[in-house]
Amino acid sequence: MVRSGLLAFSAVLALVAGARAADLTSASAPAIYAAPPAFSWTGFYLGATAGGAFGGQTLSGPYGGLSANPAGFAGGGEAGFNYQFPASSVVLGGETDFQGSTLRADYGSLATPAGVLTGSSQLDWWGSARARLGLSFGNVLPFVTGGFAYGDTHNQIALGPDSFSTGGVHTGWTAGAGVEYALTRNLTAKAEYLYTDLGTAATQLGGDGAEHTHAAFHAVRAGLNWKFDWNGAPVPINSKY
Known part of the structure; x- marks a missing residue:
């Protein structure tokens, strides 16, 4: 009888100890986080760029032509969106930017029967709305880009007095084209080249016809973008063991 009681007491004690150990393990086990998803370029981004602009601009009209090779600073902001196709390295996106500029062309002087002809052109600001197509190599994204451009140009022509x-x-x-590099999941850096052509503007010279200025330039710039994480933060998984 005593022996049976001891066996029963031992069995109950073992059950209580096991349950207590299970509770302690569950309470003390840290949360296990799922591995973050593989890096993706998908998402919206905002950023800033700065660099230089240069190019060959021309002045032409009834008295002949002049040319200039201006250079200046360009800098501003940009915003865009990338979409990386699932299970693919192809990245398609769109970007818009706005740049202040110090680009100025001085064409020199030209002697004409109506007097000395001089001229200058200035680009105060410019912007664009472009498509982008890239090929992802993990956190490296080479791309090509192109689209619509606009800019504020001013031309000053003097003919004699x-x-x-x-x-x-x-x-x-x-x-143009460029390459972007993801420094972190959210911060990217890029280097980019763009060629921009804003067409030809005519400046009337009274009864002496018109001088035409062609505004086209190259821009080389670097930038930093903040990408809003499309995938979100890793989700915790509480251990059941």
Whole structure:
């Protein structure tokens, strides 16, 4: 009888101890986080760029032509969206940017029967709305880009004692290429080249015809973008063991 009681007491004690140990293990086990998803370029981003602009601009009209090779600073902001196709390295996106500029062309002087002809052109700001197509190599994204461009240009022409000017927003196109590198899941850096053509503007010279200025330039710039994480943070998984 005593022996049976001891056996029963031992069995109950073993059950209680096992349950207590299970409770302690469950309470003290840290949360296990799922591995973060593989890096993806998908998402919206905002950023800033800075660099230089340069190019060959021309002045032409009834008295002949002049040319200039201006150079200046360009810098501003940008915003865009990338979409990386599932199980693919192809990245398709769109980007818009706005840049302040110090680009100025001085064409020199040209002797004409109506007097000395001089001229200058200035680009105060420019922007674009472009498509982007890239090929992802993990956190490295080489890409090509192109689309619509616009800019505020001002032209000043002097012919003898008379001065003439024209200015305003002109539109055209832009195209280029670059490479972007993901420093973290959210911060990316890029280097980019763009060629922009804003077309030709005419400045009337009274009764002496018109001088035409062609605004086209190259831009080389670097930038930093903040990408809003499309995949979100890793989700915790509480251990049941």
